[in-house]
Amino acid sequence: MVVCEVSKFRAEYPKHVAGPVPAAAPTARVDDTLLVMRAQQGDTAAFEELVRQYDRTVLRLAIHLTDSVEDAQDIYQEAFLRAYRNLGRFRFECSFYTWIYRIVTNLCCDHLRRKQLRNRYAYSDHSGADDREESILDRAPDHRAAASPERAALSVELRERISWALNRLSARERMVFELRHYEGLKLQTVAAILKTTENTIKNTLFRATQKLRLELAELR
Numbered sequence: 001m002v003v004c005e006v007s008k009f010r011a012e013y014p015k016h017v018a019g020p021v022p023a024a025a026p027t028a029r030v031d032d033t034l035l036v037m038r039a040q041q042g043d044t045a046a047f048e049e050l051v052r053q054y055d056r057t058v059l060r061l062a063i064h065l066t067d068s069v070e071d072a073q074d075i076y077q078e079a080f081l082r083a084y085r086n087l088g089r090f091r092f093e094c095s096f097y098t099w100i101y102r103i104v105t106n107l108c109c110d111h112l113r114r115k116q117l118r119n120r121y122a123y124s125d126h127s128g129a130d131d132r133e134e135s136i137l138d139r140a141p142d143h144r145a146a147a148s149p150e151r152a153a154l155s156v157e158l159r160e161r162i163s164w165a166l167n168r169l170s171a172r173e174r175m176v177f178e179l180r181h182y183e184g185l186k187l188q189t190v191a192a193i194l195k196t197t198e199n200t201i202k203n204t205l206f207r208a209t210q211k212l213r214l215e216l217a218e219l220r
Contacts, residue, residue: 032050032053032095032096035049035050036090036092036096040087047087050083054097058076061108062075062108065104067163075104075107078107079100079104080100083100083103094192102194102195105175105194108175109172110171113171116167161215164215165211165212165216168211168215169208172194172204173204173207173211176194176205177205180205187201187202187205
């Protein structure tokens with residue numbers, strides 16, 4: 001129930017923000033290794049090609065992890081800037097895809113921790129939802145012809161509740177939950193991105209799911 005409800009409303013994020021990027025990990029491109037090698041030798045065109053191949057995926061990931069288009073754009077730029085600056089240290093121990101995802105998730109995790117510190121009491125009373133920062137979920141209206149005012153009101157309330165529940169997770173728990181259930185990545189891939197063990201990811205995912213189940217229990 002928890003995963004279905006969250007996934008349903010995460011899927012309704014505005015698709016126009018960063019284009020039709022698939023949620024799952026992109027198919028590995030054969031020329032990634034060659035492009036990285038060329039970029040390490042100073043070929044800026046090769047790095048620009050890497051950016052073109054992954055830019056929309058990176059931006060969409062940042063949007064879904066931060067719930068903010070503006071913050072996601074800043075993280076997107078910082079992620080590729082860090083990748084460019086540190087490309088010489090890339091040792092091909094993982095794919096470029098895993099590496100750039102690792103950079104983005106680290107930046108998003110830092111962002112979420114700072115946000116939670118700033119707003120540590122913002123979600124303590126759900127009745128004060130009008131005072132909290134507007135979520136991207138709140139800006140995704142229901143355009144279906146069959147939508148009624150009553151149904152729309154329930155939809156907004158549910159979106160707010162889900163957004164609130166996700167923000168109750170720790171930055172690490174939210175990261176794991178989103179990568180697994182929204183991005184559709186395998187646990188092994190999530191573990192590689194976050195540089196930990198698959199068993200640790202399983203435990204973190206279990207805790208996140210349990211917390212969401214408790215927070216969203218009344219929606220059953």
